[in-house]
Amino acid sequence: MGEKLSIPKGYRQTKQRKAILDILEKAEFPIHAEDIFLRLKEGGIDISLSTIYRNLEMLTKEGLVVKSYMMNEDKARFALPDKKNYLVCEKCGKIVIIDNCPFDKFKEELIEVHGFDITGHSIEVYGICPECQKKSE
Structure with a gap:
């Protein structure tokens, strides 16, 4: 994971937060929280969907993640700012x-x-x- 993707100061450097950022870094395009959940489960990381949403909201608030809605979709997608x-x-x-x-x-x-x-x-x-x-x- 790149240096620019470090967890902001004031927040704990948890394995789950780092794993979420790693998934977003590897994703080719904006993805749903459910996709992150499935990829983490496949990688053997035990995490709940609600924990993923809480972390995505914090990372969005801190500017490390961008949240968007595509036309005709009712679920948000998440990506790193360069995507x-x-x-x-x-x-x-x-x-x-x-x-x-x-x-x-x-x-x-x-x-x-x-x-x-x-x-x-x-x-x-x-x-x-x-x-x-x-x-x-």
Whole structure:
């Protein structure tokens, strides 16, 4: 696990918290708490789903984890901040992380026009992936 993913000061460095961050670091895209639960169980870590949710809320509050809701889903997904911008296929559900964030250029304009102190963002873009486009032809 990378140095940037350490548990914030004031919180205990538990095996469970470290394991949750490790799962999120390995995840290719934002995942549900239930997915984290299953992956931890498969890895032999005994943890309850409610403990995962409590830890995810703390990690979100501390800025180590980003919480988002995808269109047509009623459960939150969680990811590390570098995986918070993504494309979602409306047909198959494929998720592709956007590495180069286009928001940085737009951020300065928002600050100038609206006077907001921007503290964070996430971008979800919906469409049809190339594979589903081919199937539709």
